[in-house]
Amino acid sequence: MLSNRQLLILQAIINGYIKSAEPVGSRSISQEKSISYSPATIRNEMADLEELGFLEKTHSSSGRVPSEKGYRHYVDHLLLPHHFSKNEVTNMKSLFEQKILEADQAVKHSATILSELTSYVSIVLGPKMFDAKLKSIQVIPLREDAAVAILVTDTGHVENKAVSLPAGLSSSDLEKMVNILNEKLSGVPLYLLEQKMATEITVLMKQHIDNYAEALLFAEDTLKKSSNEKVYYGGKTNLLNQPEFKDITKVKSLYELFEKEDMMHELLKPNKSGLSIRIGQENENAAFEHCSIISATYSFNGRAVGTIGIVGPKRMEYPKVISLIQHISHDLEDILKNLYRTDA
Amino acid sequence: MLSNRQLLILQAIINGYIKSAEPVGSRSISQEKSISYSPATIRNEMADLEELGFLEKTHSSSGRVPSEKGYRHYVDHLLLPHHFSKNEVTNMKSLFEQKILEADQAVKHSATILSELTSYVSIVLGPKMFDAKLKSIQVIPLREDAAVAILVTDTGHVENKAVSLPAGLSSSDLEKMVNILNEKLSGVPLYLLEQKMATEITVLMKQHIDNYAEALLFAEDTLKKSSNEKVYYGGKTNLLNQPEFKDITKVKSLYELFEKEDMMHELLKPNKSGLSIRIGQENENAAFEHCSIISATYSFNGRAVGTIGIVGPKRMEYPKVISLIQHISHDLEDILKNLYRTDA
DNA sequence: TTTAGCACTCCGGTTGTTCGAGTGCTAAAT
């Protein structure tokens, strides 16, 4: 178990390193306000902390740098609460000030705020509205062989898709089909659509539509969900300012990963809800080995529907980012609640 | 005027520099297949070419590097036609092989191909379908105070927008309004919508709708175009491989610009149609001072509706990229023509 | 007019040196 003094020193070293990005030495620590030991004492403790794996040296006579274990201990036990500056507060409030009509707007805006308030990259996923119910479905023919299908959910989300019209489907059949779909499916949650389709609708179509086989296929094509939630980024170029990303190869692998939305989605998708902090190698992808990622889910109707996160160097301003993420994720939840209040 | 020999040497130097990214010396040029002069002769010519501003030295005893004037002369007078490799051809053909139902798909795919076939960044704008006509307009109420408005064009493009419902607007009024809008506006080209709105529609609404003032405002809100065309990128990380972008500050200003879609749009929007080649400082934005941009418009119904372009280092493979851009822009035009054939 | 030859220039890499920041250890001080 670490002594109080050791904790104090560990904390001071990590704070110092987060500020300066340079190995920190015993002398500078001893000058710290809250610390009243001589450099020699501190050196002894540092040697112990290194032995225990919390600190590392870059070379034999250098100052100390936190190891991943060090950061981990820091975030688990040593976090000081962060107090937002006036500026930060007003910036965060701006999330509410706009007239927001749609979830995507709010989400995009959150990403921007998050990146503006940190000098890191923000990533926002979702929201994936599980509970969204189909409000209306429309098929608008364009030419004899093509049409657009439009699904609208009760959350105001619109999904559209170009579809090809089967030759054998008459326009009256099409109309009938759309009617059936609307009648039977409106109010049905999206995730049940395909299932419902397979059961009830099939029967109905058989009864009422001449060319029901074609129609069925078409309807299935129409409803096939394409709704991979979007990934929004903010401040993608911020990392280029961080000294740890002077090396272009690190930047490259990172940016290449950012471009792969499906992978990013996989890495950040809401699993265990709540706050998650992954430091360096704790991340599942090698491109993040020099990064820390702090993320939190945000929920709607008690269900995690999206994630907001920050990617920065391991030497991240943890207290600030954590507070910020928690704050914004709550704000987002409030906005969603307001937006899609089930007034009933 | 430059002598033939000077042109030959200029060409060889530029080709060499494009390949190697290193200053090229008289010796390597003299070994070139097509050149049969001794290094000394070539040195003399190089000195002249430098005097004339086509070449530069990086230091007093270095080989030569093309100046922007040199590149300019090269692209204007010395381009060799490029022959695509088998691989490249099949890759380009893949643009047609997919079943494409919507313009955006084709455009996105073009961006990908373009970047895969070069090791540069591709940028595709548009298409902005000027001639697109309104096919259908729908307003779907979600709650008592909000709705989604959906516009569909005859090109299959769907535009949707969350709007707030004015309190004084009854649902029957809403329905009437939508009917009027559809009746009067369908078939009208998008760019005429606002104008038509101001004249005919206003009158009609006054006649038929109780709370016409509210309704009008709402209708205007609904139709207000939000359609800044998208900007698609391909291979954004490609540039990081180029030796000229080892320096992270160059990368940074470039990537920051990429993020500003409106600015990129401004810089690339179709003005004079046809092919455009901008080398280094010829570009309007300082972030591009080390880049060349080759772009071409693509047209629909005789009107330039979008741009495809490649951003690379000044030391770009001009012949290949130019052929490629021309090729793909034609392909895109064909696809659009096929897609939105005015069958009438 | 071309080219061989040669002196010269400058860059990049290597080596040596110095300087300073930082350490570990020992012995004195508390």
Place this chain on the structure above:
DNA sequence: ATTTAGCACTCGAACAACCGGAGTGCTAAA
């Protein structure tokens, strides 16, 4: 038993000196 002062030591960063090579410009011969 802790803490601290003192000191020898280590290492990297910064700088100078040096060398080799690639390339040039110029002159004089072909």
